[in-house]
Amino acid sequence: MNFAKKNIGYILFAMAFVLSPTFAMAAGVDTGSSSLTSMQTWLDTWIPLAATLAVIGAGLALAAHLINWGVAWKLGAGMIIIGSASYIVSLFGLGS
Numbered sequence: 001m002n003f004a005k006k007n008i009g010y011i012l013f014a015m016a017f018v019l020s021p022t023f024a025m026a027a028g029v030d031t032g033s034s035s036l037t038s039m040q041t042w043l044d045t046w047i048p049l050a051a052t053l054a055v056i057g058a059g060l061a062l063a064a065h066l067i068n069w070g071v072a073w074k075l076g077a078g079m080i081i082i083g084s085a086s087y088i089v090s091l092f093g094l095g096s
Contacts, residue, residue, distance in 0.1 A: 040090055043086050043087070043089055043090035044086075044087065044090035047082065047083060047086040047087075048083040048084075048086055048087045050083075051079040051080070051082050051083030051086070052079075052083060054075065054079045055075070055076050055079045055080065058071075058072050058075040058076055058079070059072070059076075
């Protein structure tokens, strides 16, 4: 209780920002749409593409006898799961 009495001005100031949506609509403030679009692009394009390239790389490494079958299966299965999950999540959309 002593903390609240000492810092009542700071608490009221913070509550004004939290409870008033007009502060978030100030000029130049990003409301999150560009961040969500960027995340949507990563989930939709780049992560599945990187997982596909990793599976291809594992196949080439297996063909060149750089890795054994156990590692190739684990790598391949993991990358297929990661790429598929990323793409499925991106289908639901992140923003409005």
